[in-house]
Amino acid sequence: MANVASINTTAAAFDAVADRVEGPAGPRPRRVLSRRNILLYGTLILVSAYYLLPLYVMIVTSLKGMPEIRIGNVFAPPLEITFEPWVKAWATACTGLNCDGLSRGFWNSVRITVPSVLLSILIASVNGYALANWRFRGSEMFFTILIVGAFIPYQVMIYPIVILLREMGIYGTLTGLVIVHTIFGMPILTLLFRNYFTSVPEELFKAARVDGAGFWGIYFKIMMPMSLPIFVVAIIIQVTGIWNDFLFGVVYTRPESYPMTVQLNNIVNSVQGVKEYNVNMAATLLTGLVPLIVYFLSGKLFVRGIAAGAVKG
Amino acid sequence: MSTRSDDRPPFRPFRNLNAKIASVPMILTTMVVFVGGTFWTVLYSFTKSGLLPRLEFVGLAQYERLWGTNRWLIAIENLFIFGICMLVFSMVIGFVLAALLDQKIRFENTFRSIILFPYALSFIVTGLVWQWILNPQFGVQGVVRNLGWTSFTFDPLYNADIVIYGILIAALWQGTGLVMCLMLAGLRGIDEDIWKAARVDGIPAWKTYVFIVIPMMRPVFVTAIVLIASGIVRVYDLVVAQTSGGPGIASEVPAKYVYDMMFSSQNLGQGFAASTMMLLSVAIVIIPWAYLEFGRRRRHG
Numbered sequence: 222m223a224n225v226a227s228i229n230t231t232a233a234a235f236d237a238v239a240d241r242v243e244g245p246a247g248p249r250p251r252r253v254l255s256r257r258n259i260l261l262y263g264t265l266i267l268v269s270a271y272y273l274l275p276l277y278v279m280i281v282t283s284l285k286g287m288p289e290i291r292i293g294n295v296f297a298p299p300l301e302i303t304f305e306p307w308v309k310a311w312a313t314a315c316t317g318l319n320c321d322g323l324s325r326g327f328w329n330s331v332r333i334t335v336p337s338v339l340l341s342i343l344i345a346s347v348n349g350y351a352l353a354n355w356r357f358r359g360s361e362m363f364f365t366i367l368i369v370g371a372f373i374p375y376q377v378m379i380y381p382i383v384i385l386l387r388e389m390g391i392y393g394t395l396t397g398l399v400i401v402h403t404i405f406g407m408p409i410l411t412l413l414f415r416n417y418f419t420s421v422p423e424e425l426f427k428a429a430r431v432d433g434a435g436f437w438g439i440y441f442k443i444m445m446p447m448s449l450p451i452f453v454v455a456i457i458i459q460v461t462g463i464w465n466d467f468l469f470g471v472v473y474t475r476p477e478s479y480p481m482t483v484q485l486n487n488i489v490n491s492v493q494g495v496k497e498y499n500v501n502m503a504a505t506l507l508t509g510l511v512p513l514i515v516y517f518l519s520g521k522l523f524v525r526g527i528a529a530g531a532v533k534g
Numbered sequence: 535m536s537t538r539s540d541d542r543p544p545f546r547p548f549r550n551l552n553a554k555i556a557s558v559p560m561i562l563t564t565m566v567v568f569v570g571g572t573f574w575t576v577l578y579s580f581t582k583s584g585l586l587p588r589l590e591f592v593g594l595a596q597y598e599r600l601w602g603t604n605r606w607l608i609a610i611e612n613l614f615i616f617g618i619c620m621l622v623f624s625m626v627i628g629f630v631l632a633a634l635l636d637q638k639i640r641f642e643n644t645f646r647s648i649i650l651f652p653y654a655l656s657f658i659v660t661g662l663v664w665q666w667i668l669n670p671q672f673g674v675q676g677v678v679r680n681l682g683w684t685s686f687t688f689d690p691l692y693n694a695d696i697v698i699y700g701i702l703i704a705a706l707w708q709g710t711g712l713v714m715c716l717m718l719a720g721l722r723g724i725d726e727d728i729w730k731a732a733r734v735d736g737i738p739a740w741k742t743y744v745f746i747v748i749p750m751m752r753p754v755f756v757t758a759i760v761l762i763a764s765g766i767v768r769v770y771d772l773v774v775a776q777t778s779g780g781p782g783i784a785s786e787v788p789a790k791y792v793y794d795m796m797f798s799s800q801n802l803g804q805g806f807a808a809s810t811m812m813l814l815s816v817a818i819v820i821i822p823w824a825y826l827e828f829g830r831r832r833r834h835g
Contacts, residue, residue, distance in 0.1 A: 279666075
């Protein structure tokens with residue numbers, strides 16, 4: 222597929238970014254406070270402030286009490302800091318009849334994300350390896366369909382999958398949802414691994430073959446240890462992607478096993494009762510915390526993941 | 535033996551048996567879910583399916599009903615406005631930000647991390663935060679009114695005429711970082727010498743960008759447009775979180791229409807017809823692009 226090539230070039234350019242960010246390469250500018258610099262840094266600082274604003278709003282709102290929210294505005298810093306909303310969001314906020322807070326959704330999301338990430342990466346990496354090194358008749362055709370399939374709107378496929386899962390007796394279970402995440406993670410991950418394994422020198426592969434290593438031997442003893450960085454990129458893509466998923470969670474699980482995003486939406490957008498904006502924002506922040514931590518810890522690897530992960534749209 | 539160099543391996547069913555076994559999940563996914571599922575949905579969009587799928591063909595009746603439904607028409611109109619604005623603004627803002635970051639500045643990493651971080655957040659989180667910021671009583675409108683401008687009105691989420699722009703604000707906040715990142719990679723791919731040559735010839739920087747650099751970045755633009763466009767068609771979570779389709783049905787989008795028809799209204803036929811229309815709209819974007827890229831590749835070997 223044509224996209225493969227363009228993603229490759231983008232990935233290469235991303236590496237170039239990573240190399241060059243160390244510092245300006247040209248001669249040192251003469252004046253620090255030139256008009257150009259003031260304008261440039263001024264604009265960037267304003268833009269950054271805009272992008273950080275919602276994060277700031279989430280934090281300050283979640284630390285205020287309700288009376289303070291009612292007299293103030295969303296941007297005002299808290300006069301009296303309280304962690305009550307956080308405790309309530311985590312432990313006692315209600316969705317429907319359940320009043321055990323967002324903790325339930327959090328643990329559901331963990332139970333969904335961990336096996337989904339492991340299974341999808343295992344399958345896709347072996348798959349990419351087969352596509353790169355053990356082509357067989359038709360393998361390229363399947364790969365093309367897989368990549369084209371990444372562009373089909375999920376809405377087209379959700380109902381047939383409901384029927385398939387129901388036939389298998391796992392509709393509404395976490396197993397079903399894990400399989401769904403594995404299916405929809407497959408195009409992007411297979412592409413990622415196939416491209417990586419194709420770049421491994423063929424001599425290495427041939428030498429292993431001469432030494433009598435087979436399909437699985439080469440995979441586990443050579444390919445896998447050699448490609449740990451790409452596994453980390455895959456983990457980053459999948460953890461953020463699956464944690465942030467809403468549609469599959471709401472379609473393929475029952476209310477008691479809803480992932481965190483679905484539960485969050487149900488808590489905040491429930492029509493009953495008084496709106497507790499501070500609890501809502503604490504809950505929102507809690508849900509965003511996992512991908513945010515992954516983002517800030519992974520740094521450049523997240524950017525690498527985007528080059529490939531962007532295919533998912 | 536590795537068959538990487540041959541383009542057409544001969545048909546021998548038991549050769550590479552392990553590779554074939556390893557590819558079973560991919561084969562099942564592509565054939566059963568992607569091809570089979572798509573075919574199934576398109577087929578059933580011509581049936582009378584209601585609460586349960588039923589193979590009772592009614593021709594194009596579902597489509598006629600779909601295009602006669604006000605809610606669907608609003609959804610399409612919203613998708614159109616949202617799509618055009620999202621494409622234009624995310625491209626322009628993304629490119630300008632990338633160009634600013636490309637000026638050999640200090641703290642580039644910090645600025646880039648800040649602009650990109652919303653992309654790591656889910657649409658649900660994005661939608662809920664912006665729902666709160668755009669709250670007319672406590673949010674932007676309230677703040678400006680408290681400053682003394684008491685007639686100031688900015689309540690996109692409560693005004694049916696402009697609600698889609700309220701969603702656009704959130705979507706741009708979440709998505710421009712991605713475009714910025716792609717564009718920055720594209721800019722870094724441009725040869726330094728081109729900048730030097732332009733400077734020697736005394737061409738102003740903006741002209742170099744518009745007439746030299748942007749045309750050279752065509753592949754990056756195409757990738758970014760395809761990614762943004764395929765994301766636009768799927769927009770669903772953001773609307774659910776931010777407005778639940780409201781006020782009334784003013785911010786409905788096709789993906790939400792499909793979901794509601796299938797899982798809330800027990801009107802499967804409508805859901806299938808609507809999702810087939812979504813597929814069609816994606817195909818209209820993707821096929822010409824794939825054809826162009828494929829065609830070029832083939833001609834140049």
